[in-house]
Every structure is written in structure tokens, then in C-alpha cells.
Amino acid sequence: MSETSEAADKKDLYSDLPPGFYYLMQRIDTLEINLRNEFNSKIDKIDSKIESIRIWFITTMITIILGFGALIISLVTR
Known part of the structure; x- marks a missing residue:
């Protein structure tokens, strides 16, 4: 097992403890x-x-708005 940097920094602090602890x-x-x-x-x-x-929601909302816009225009121009 390679020694991690955190363990290497603390090795001297725990030198009096058993090797298994390290x-x-x-x-x-x-x-x-x-x-x-x-x-x-x-x-x-x-x-x-x-x-x-988010992208799906935005494109869906744009499609709905354009659809309603086209519907309103078609109803107004009749």
C-alpha cells in the first residue's frame, strides 16, 4: 500500500503507537x-x-408558447 500524504504528515506524531495503528x-x-x-x-x-x-424544459416551454402564439394568430386572422 502506498503511503498517503495525510498519513505521511502524521507518521512522526504517532511513532509511539503500534505499527498497525499507522x-x-x-x-x-x-x-x-x-x-x-x-x-x-x-x-x-x-x-x-x-x-x-433544464434544456428539455426550456425547449418544451418555447414549443408550447409558439404553439399558442400560432393558435391565437390563426383565431385572430379568421
């Missing part, structure tokens, strides 16, 4: 990094879906 600290740091990356990935996917829905 290994556990590295594992926790790695887990935190992985969870943060996964969370950011999920947030990016959600942002992308929200943007798609």
Missing part, C-alpha cells in the same frame, strides 16, 4: 479519498442530468 490510518485516508472521488463523480452526474432536464 497502517489503519493509511487505510482510512485512502478510504476517505476514494469516497470523496466517488461523491464528486456522483455530483457531476446529477449536475449533468439537471442540465439535460
Whole structure:
């Protein structure tokens, strides 16, 4: 396992503790990094879906407005 930067910074602080503690600290740091990356990935996917829905909503509203506009014009010009 490669040493994380957070664990390396704290290695001297915990030198009097058993080696298993330092290994556990590295594992926790790695887990935190992985969870943060996964969370950011999920947030990016959600942002992308929200943007798609927003674009769909705007185009639908424009289509409805144009349709009503055409209907009103056709009723007025009769």
C-alpha cells in the first residue's frame, strides 16, 4: 500500500503507537479519498442530468408558447 500524504504528515506524531495503528490510518485516508472521488463523480452526474432536464424544459416551454402564439394568430386572422 502506498503511503498517503495525510498519513505521511502524521507518521512522526504517532511513532509511539503500534505499527498497525499507522497502517489503519493509511487505510482510512485512502478510504476517505476514494469516497470523496466517488461523491464528486456522483455530483457531476446529477449536475449533468439537471442540465439535460433544464434544456428539455426550456425547449418544451418555447414549443408550447409558439404553439399558442400560432393558435391565437390563426383565431385572430379568421
